[in-house]
Amino acid sequence: MIQYKNLFYSFHCSEIPGFDKIGEAAKALSEIPSNFDRIELQKKTGSDRYKDLRASLDALPDRKEAMEFEAKGHFNKVLSSVKPESESANHKPEEKWSFRPGHIAFNPEFGRLDKLKSLLNEYFDHNCLQAGDFLYPPDGFRLWHTNKFDLESWFIFFVDVDKPKCSFFKFIDPETGELVTHWDEPGTVNIFKINSNNSDLLWHCIGTNDCYRWSQGFSIPGHWKEKLL
Numbered sequence: 007m008i009q010y011k012n013l014f015y016s017f018h019c020s021e022i023p024g025f026d027k028i029g030e031a032a033k034a035l036s037e038i039p040s041n042f043d044r045i046e047l048q049k050k051t052g053s054d055r056y057k058d059l060r061a062s063l064d065a066l067p068d069r070k071e072a073m074e075f076e077a078k079g080h081f082n083k084v085l086s087s088v089k090p091e092s093e094s095a096n097h098k099p100e101e102k103w104s105f106r107p108g109h110i111a112f113n114p115e116f117g118r119l120d121k122l123k124s125l126l127n128e129y130f131d132h133n134c135l136q137a138g139d140f141l142y143p144p145d146g147f148r149l150w151h152t153n154k155f156d157l158e159s160w161f162i163f164f165v166d167v168d169k170p171k172c173s174f175f176k177f178i179d180p181e182t183g184e185l186v187t188h189w190d191e192p193g194t195v196n197i198f199k200i201n202s203n204n205s206d207l208l209w210h211c212i213g214t215n216d217c218y219r220w221s222q223g224f225s226i227p228g229h230w231k232e233k234l235l
């Protein structure tokens with residue numbers, strides 16, 4: 007287990023007692039849709055802009071600009087009463103997945119995460135809300151953001167990669183401003199807390215080099231440590 011203060015934890019699924027079936031269910035989701043084309047993804051933003059956006063992860067975020075971008079994205083969403091599962095509102099109903107800048111998001115309406123979610127609900131005895139189901143191709147990214155407008159909660163993200171230490175989750179310690187880079191390993195989970203208070207925001211971003219990275223996120227109860235630590 008890797009721990010950074012009470013901000014970020016990363017475990018191999020095999021390290022967690024009772025997580026065998028959950029780890030298997032997550033692993034089974036690591037597929038590349040046959041109709042997905044990386045070049046199409048880059049064309050969506052324009053190839054030059056795509057490179058610039060990917061390169062922006064190498065620097066600390068311009069917080070004002072990044073927050074404006076995040077707020078705009080949020081208010082463009084059609085909000086449903088249950089967040090963060092409002093993600094389904096961001097897909098056309100017939101699309102199994104859709105493009106996002108630097109990655110793709112699977113449409114929750116197709117039930118890809120149903121098995122994983124029900125195993126997690128059972129494990130935590132809690133209704134764990136689905137927070138995202140993403141695939142990052144090589145040179146993929148999720149720009150710096152805070153999730154300030156989403157549910158304030160602890161989250162678990164299942165992370166799988168086809169190459170170790172070739173993709174990362176970066177975050178900034180809200181207290182000290184320190185930049186922390188966590189390099190991904192296959193079959194792992196990242197756990198961190200999303201806060202919406204401006205003083206506690208967890209700025210974070212995701213990037214891939216020459217690998218594919220899958221992640222599926224869920225909210226988990228605040229007492230998760232009683233089960234996992």
Ligand SMILES: [Fe+2]
Pocket residue numbers: 151152153210
């Ligand atoms: Fe995020």
